[in-house]
Amino acid sequence: MMNLTLKIWRQKDANDKGQIVDYPISNISPDMSFLEMLDVLNQELIEKGEQPVAFDHDCREGICGTCSLYINGRAHGPQTKITACQLHMRSFKDGDTIYIEPWRAKAFPVIKDLIVDRTAFDRIQQAGGFISVNTSGNTQDANAIPIEKENADKAFDAATCIGCGACVATCKNSSAMLFVSAKVSQFALLPQGQVEATDRVLNMVKQMDEEGFGNCTNTGACEVECPKGISLENIARMNREHIKATLV
Amino acid sequence: MSGILNSSIGRKFAMALSALFLMVFLVMHVSINFTSVFSEELFNDLSHFMGTNPLVQGLMQPILIVGVIFHFVMGFVLEAKNKASRGVKYASNSAKDNSTWMSRNMLLTGIVVLAFLFLHMYDFWVHEMTVKYIEGDMSGLKDPNIAESGFRYYEELRAKFVDPWRVVFYSVCFVLLALHLLHGFNSSFQSIGANNKYVKGLKGFSKVYSIGIPALFIFIAVYHHFTH
Numbered sequence: 001m002m003n004l005t006l007k008i009w010r011q012k013d014a015n016d017k018g019q020i021v022d023y024p025i026s027n028i029s030p031d032m033s034f035l036e037m038l039d040v041l042n043q044e045l046i047e048k049g050e051q052p053v054a055f056d057h058d059c060r061e062g063i064c065g066t067c068s069l070y071i072n073g074r075a076h077g078p079q080t081k082i083t084a085c086q087l088h089m090r091s092f093k094d095g096d097t098i099y100i101e102p103w104r105a106k107a108f109p110v111i112k113d114l115i116v117d118r119t120a121f122d123r124i125q126q127a128g129g130f131i132s133v134n135t136s137g138n139t140q141d142a143n144a145i146p147i148e149k150e151n152a153d154k155a156f157d158a159a160t161c162i163g164c165g166a167c168v169a170t171c172k173n174s175s176a177m178l179f180v181s182a183k184v185s186q187f188a189l190l191p192q193g194q195v196e197a198t199d200r201v202l203n204m205v206k207q208m209d210e211e212g213f214g215n216c217t218n219t220g221a222c223e224v225e226c227p228k229g230i231s232l233e234n235i236a237r238m239n240r241e242h243i244k245a246t247l248v
Numbered sequence: 249m250s251g252i253l254n255s256s257i258g259r260k261f262a263m264a265l266s267a268l269f270l271m272v273f274l275v276m277h278v279s280i281n282f283t284s285v286f287s288e289e290l291f292n293d294l295s296h297f298m299g300t301n302p303l304v305q306g307l308m309q310p311i312l313i314v315g316v317i318f319h320f321v322m323g324f325v326l327e328a329k330n331k332a333s334r335g336v337k338y339a340s341n342s343a344k345d346n347s348t349w350m351s352r353n354m355l356l357t358g359i360v361v362l363a364f365l366f367l368h369m370y371d372f373w374v375h376e377m378t379v380k381y382i383e384g385d386m387s388g389l390k391d392p393n394i395a396e397s398g399f400r401y402y403e404e405l406r407a408k409f410v411d412p413w414r415v416v417f418y419s420v421c422f423v424l425l426a427l428h429l430l431h432g433f434n435s436s437f438q439s440i441g442a443n444n445k446y447v448k449g450l451k452g453f454s455k456v457y458s459i460g461i462p463a464l465f466i467f468i469a470v471y472h473h474f475t476h
Contacts, residue, residue, distance in 0.1 A: 007339070020339050073342030099340035106335040172343065172352060173330035177256075205255055214333030215256045215326050217354065218435040224346035233443050240441030242257040 065162030173214030
């Protein structure tokens with residue numbers, strides 16, 4: 001069992017200034033998940049009549065992309081290619097101090113404590129992250145269109161992006177290019193995505209810029225911290241698509 | 249071109265193009281300078297050609313100046329936009345675990361290179377412009393009235409590297425240039441969309457280029473200091 005000191009960002013609402021608050025916590029099992037440890041803390045706070053710490057979570061199995069915690073200076077904590085909900089307390093040791101902060105970006109304003117507003121991603125997706133398909137009853141089976149294996153694999157890899165926002169959180173420029181490039185690439189690599197390819201990349205990048213995300217300076221931090229291992233090659237592909245759409 | 253600069257990708261694309269142009273210029277610059285190590289005559293001839301050729305002076309030099317200014321101004325513009333995108337800083341941030349020092353400090357290394365450029369321009373370019381375009385001496389000779397006096401470029405170069413502190417400052421700046429290039433070389437290719445199976449070999453070449461070019465500049469300065 002471990003005794004820990006948690007330093008957690010507390011912020012009443014979007015208008016509150018917010019601050020780091022210290023919480024000592026005892027008897028934490030190394031087999032607990034990180035979010036279960038926060039559940040234990042919240043139970044103690046509720047029993048003391050205090051406000052529990054608000055944090056986002058849903059599936060707790062690394063699929064939904066809801067959990068969004070910056071733990072000890074790393075998006076989703078010290079392990080790579082996992083989300084915060086897949087992180088276990090065995091990654092820490094007795095006596096550790098753990099910083100827990102929300103994603104930091106102007107485009108991701110804090111709603112409360114550790115919860116941020118990520119609807120900017122939804123608006124980018126709505127700007128072009130789709131294909132228009134005739135669903136009148138004559139829809140062609142997607143599998144009837146032959147696709148090169150290499151492209152099919154890359155499109156699938158890009159499509160594994162869960163939109164958690166770790167790329168934005170970890171980027172020193174708060175750039176969303178890894179997310180947007182994954183959504184552009186998953187269609188750009190497939191024949192089904194070619195019809196709207198030009199409008200898609202122009203509209204999604206335009207929306208990304210309007211939301212206030214920064215410019216990519218190719219540090220590669222996003223690729224390291226992405227729980228799904230989305231490759232920087234997707235950003236290069238989006239750059240090609242965008243330059244082609246702008247100049248040609 | 250102005251339409252391109254309206255988007256984040258377009259700005260990065262333009263930044264990368266100016267970087268690629270400057271990297272080609274560095275190869276040409278170091279190649280000419282290196283001739284001073286083994287042939288005074290060749291260095292003098294090349295310097296005179298570059299300093300008096302109308303195409304180089306009237307077209308290439310203005311393009312280079314515009315390229316340098318654009319690269320630095322755009323660098324500051326991008327940095328300001330990126331700083332504005334972050335807002336509140338993290339209380340705890342382990343950036344060293346996911347990115348290199350070079351990639352996070354392009355502004356710092358860039359500012360040092362900019363400071364170096366001012367000294368470099370003062371040392372060589374301002375002098376050249378004064379002699380050629382203010383005093384009107386396009387001969388390149390040590391004594392413009394005596395053709396046998398020979399070109400002045402080699403001796404002027406060596407005279408600059410007599411001062412050990414200038415050699416030390418040049419060397420430190422070229423180390424910073426190497427750090428700038430170690431990230432900037434690959435970054436510029438990524439920004440123009442060249443990161444796929446066809447350009448995998450570039451990563452190895454980028455290290456050779458980024459360390460090799462500044463090392464050659466340092467070697468030239470140190471060589472002339474100790475052989476003067």
